[in-house]
Amino acid sequence: MDIFIDSADVRDLRAAAASGLVDGVTTNPSLIARSGRDMKEAIAEICSIVSGPVSAEAVASDVDGMLAEGRYLASIAENVVVKLPLTPAGLTACKLLVQDGIRVNVTLCFSSVQALLAAKAGATFISPFIGRLDDAGLDGMELIREIRTIYDNYGYTTRILAASIRTINHVRDAALLGADCATIPPKIFNALYSHILTDTGLQAFLEDWRSTGQSILK
Numbered sequence: 001m002d003i004f005i006d007s008a009d010v011r012d013l014r015a016a017a018a019s020g021l022v023d024g025v026t027t028n029p030s031l032i033a034r035s036g037r038d039m040k041e042a043i044a045e046i047c048s049i050v051s052g053p054v055s056a057e058a059v060a061s062d063v064d065g066m067l068a069e070g071r072y073l074a075s076i077a078e079n080v081v082v083k084l085p086l087t088p089a090g091l092t093a094c095k096l097l098v099q100d101g102i103r104v105n106v107t108l109c110f111s112s113v114q115a116l117l118a119a120k121a122g123a124t125f126i127s128p129f130i131g132r133l134d135d136a137g138l139d140g141m142e143l144i145r146e147i148r149t150i151y152d153n154y155g156y157t158t159r160i161l162a163a164s165i166r167t168i169n170h171v172r173d174a175a176l177l178g179a180d181c182a183t184i185p186p187k188i189f190n191a192l193y194s195h196i197l198t199d200t201g202l203q204a205f206l207e208d209w210r211s212t213g214q215s216i217l218k
Helices: 010-017 029-035 039-049 063-076 088-099 112-120 130-135 140-154 168-176 186-191 196-210
Strands: 002-006 024-026 054-057 080-085 104-109 125-128 159-162 181-184
Touching: 002 010, 002 186, 010 039, 010 186, 024 181, 029 039, 039 054, 039 063, 054 063, 054 104, 063 080, 063 088, 080 088, 088 104, 088 112, 104 112, 112 125, 112 140, 125 140, 130 140, 130 168, 140 159, 140 168, 159 168, 168 181, 168 186, 181 186
Parallel strands: 002 024, 002 181, 024 054, 054 080, 080 104, 104 125, 125 159, 159 181
Antiparallel strands: none
16 A cells, blocks of 8 residues: 655655655645645655655536646656546546546545546545544544445446544455555554554563673674
8 A cells, every 4th residue: 555645744755755764745725734735846845755655636616617727736856746626617627637647536425336437537546534524423534435345346447545544453454344544643654663562572682782882893
């Protein structure tokens, strides 16, 4: 499963990218606003940090506006993926942008039939919002399961990008269910490394090694 970082903070992104484990980045208008930066400059810098897909979201609500904004965003860097909402206008714009050779991430997906429509529109990625479904008392992982089954039934190549990830268990469960990617906040990404048994086991190994008085390099 590919791991994307959901952030527009270049400090967090540089730290995560240095691990060599990051495959892409997702941003949205809220993340850009929190960064306090010019949108084009922020997206361009993020695209220089991570060579994989970087989702940048259009904010227009009509087809013509989405097309204009989408083409502009795609011109910022070769690895920009235009992010569009799962609305009738968004899916129409998606199909037209894809015809122009522009990759599209269809976002704000909350049902498997929405995901079916996005795949038919040629979306490169579909972003089901796991955490928000859980917040509403629904089962976010069931949505991943349904989309995976539908896409496999018909051979759709749209990649399932699990979004609104709140916990490391969300990452685990999305991987078990066959999500192609997960986009996660930096805090959750850093938590993926951690396990109490890893920490205690390493401490025991190091204490035993120190007791030998040896050095590997001498």
